[in-house]
Amino acid sequence: MESCSPASALGGAKKKRPLEIPPSSEKPNLGPSPSVMKQDSLEVNKDAANKDIVLSNGSDHHQIAAQTFTFRDLAVVTRNFRPDCLLGGGGFGRVYKGYLNCVNQVVAIKQLDRNGLQGNREFLVEVLMLSLLHHPNLVSLIGYCADGDQRLLVYEYMPLGSLEDHLHDKARLDWNTGMKIAAGAAKGLEYLHDKASPPVIYRDLKCSNILLGEGYHPKLSDFGLAKLGPVGDKTHVSTRVMGTYGYCAPEYAMTGQLTLKSDIYSFGVVLLEIITGRRVIDNTRVVGEQNLVAWARPLFKDRRKFPLMADPALEGQYPSRGLYQALAFAAMCVQEQPSMRPLIGDVVTALTYLASQTYDPEAHGISRMVAPGTPPRTRTRNRSHGSVDQRGSG
Ligand SMILES: Nc1ncnc2c1ncn2[C@@H]1O[C@H](COP(=O)(O)OP(=O)(O)O)[C@@H](O)[C@H]1O
Numbered sequence: 001m002e003s004c005s006p007a008s009a010l011g012g013a014k015k016k017r018p019l020e021i022p023p024s025s026e027k028p029n030l031g032p033s034p035s036v037m038k039q040d041s042l043e044v045n046k047d048a049a050n051k052d053i054v055l056s057n058g059s060d061h062h063q064i065a066a067q068t069f070t071f072r073d074l075a076v077v078t079r080n081f082r083p084d085c086l087l088g089g090g091g092f093g094r095v096y097k098g099y100l101n102c103v104n105q106v107v108a109i110k111q112l113d114r115n116g117l118q119g120n121r122e123f124l125v126e127v128l129m130l131s132l133l134h135h136p137n138l139v140s141l142i143g144y145c146a147d148g149d150q151r152l153l154v155y156e157y158m159p160l161g162s163l164e165d166h167l168h169d170k171a172r173l174d175w176n177t178g179m180k181i182a183a184g185a186a187k188g189l190e191y192l193h194d195k196a197s198p199p200v201i202y203r204d205l206k207c208s209n210i211l212l213g214e215g216y217h218p219k220l221s222d223f224g225l226a227k228l229g230p231v232g233d234k235t236h237v238s239t240r241v242m243g244t245y246g247y248c249a250p251e252y253a254m255t256g257q258l259t260l261k262s263d264i265y266s267f268g269v270v271l272l273e274i275i276t277g278r279r280v281i282d283n284t285r286v287v288g289e290q291n292l293v294a295w296a297r298p299l300f301k302d303r304r305k306f307p308l309m310a311d312p313a314l315e316g317q318y319p320s321r322g323l324y325q326a327l328a329f330a331a332m333c334v335q336e337q338p339s340m341r342p343l344i345g346d347v348v349t350a351l352t353y354l355a356s357q358t359y360d361p362e363a364h365g366i367s368r369m370v371a372p373g374t375p376p377r378t379r380t381r382n383r384s385h386g387s388v389d390q391r392g393s394g
Pocket residue numbers: 087088089090091092093094095108110139155156157158159161162165208209211221222
């Protein structure tokens with residue numbers, strides 16, 4: 001049976017001291033502290049993970065609720081990381097499902113690949129970020145393990161998996177759910193951009209990092225690449241280009257100059273994926289349609305082409321005004337010029353509005369029937385456009 005240490009309450013029940021945070025204030029304050037953070041990046045002592053991790057911001061410290069686990073604890077709950085407990089795997093490691101008695105909760109445990117300093121750095125960034133940032137649209141970190149060279153993160157379990165699992169699934173999300181997920185993800189991003197101080201650039205917004213809880217409630221996950229944004233009159237932070245191909249803003253990919261607008265670009269790509277059901281990069285498609293944004297750009301110029309962009313799997317079940325508005329907004333987010341992209345506050349306003357305009361298939365089914373001669377929007381026109389949806393068999 002696993003034994004976990006509720007670090008916040010017992011502080012000292014284990015050898016490792018728990019994380020500490022400054023007293024809560026309206027804005028989560030992310031430093032800087034001389035020992036842990038530099039102005040525009042999280043700097044952690046090289047061997048910090050093996051010693052204490054302390055975030056300091058002046059005199060008073062509060063302890064964080066994240067718990068520490070031994071490697072043994074987590075091996076027990078995942079039955080020694082058995083393949084049948086595996087939820088998925090990404091670029092940084094594998095994720096397992098387990099049940100933790102001490103918190104009476106099902107959890108997702110990510111075992112990071114042992115890739116030296118960079119891996120350790122991302123682990124620390126994620127622990128620090130998720131310990132300080134709390135919002136209904138961000139995944140919660142329950143604890144972590146830094147035993148020897150093992151690095152594991154323990155999150156709340158998100159029962160409906162990731163947005164990616166649903167978009168490219170046979171049982172496609174309906175229009176309303178898609179907009180609701182986009183609106184929730186935008187709120188999570190708004191918290192990072194506008195509420196955290198200094199702002200946090202998420203840097204890895206993509207469908208597989210939007211996890212879904214009961215009722216498709218979305219939460220952003222994976223903060224290993226998150227970066228503290230520019231402070232003062234700086235407009236960007238310079239950094240090594242990291243993230244996921246296809247979601248990366250062009251100016252960031254080319255120059256390494258990272259701004260909050262880089263996240264807005266990635267958000268636009270996610271919104272496009274939700275609307276079109278297409279993958280950001282899909283090598284199984286014909287040349288010219290493999291890169292989602294490159295395919296969409298010429299279509300954005302002609303509003304009459306918008307219905308061609310809706311996912312054929314929606315079978316025309318979407319509000320036509322909503323489709324126009326959502327696509328026009330996605331087009332703004334993925335503009336080449338970062339300054340032309342909207343701010344996150346505008347994104348939240350737009351998406352909250354779109355999510356409030358729910359589509360009632362029953363009502364629309366009747367209106368289609370009383371208007372013979374009006375073809376169902378997506379399927380017919382998509383065929384004439386020659387854009388073949390290659391997901392599944394049909
Ligand atoms: N907290 C969680 N709850 C449920 N499933 C999760 C959780 N975290 C990750 N997963 C699943 O594991 C997969 C791999 O996660 P991750 O390592 O973050 O890689 P990636 O984001 O590149 O897919 C996710 O796509 C998701 O399906």
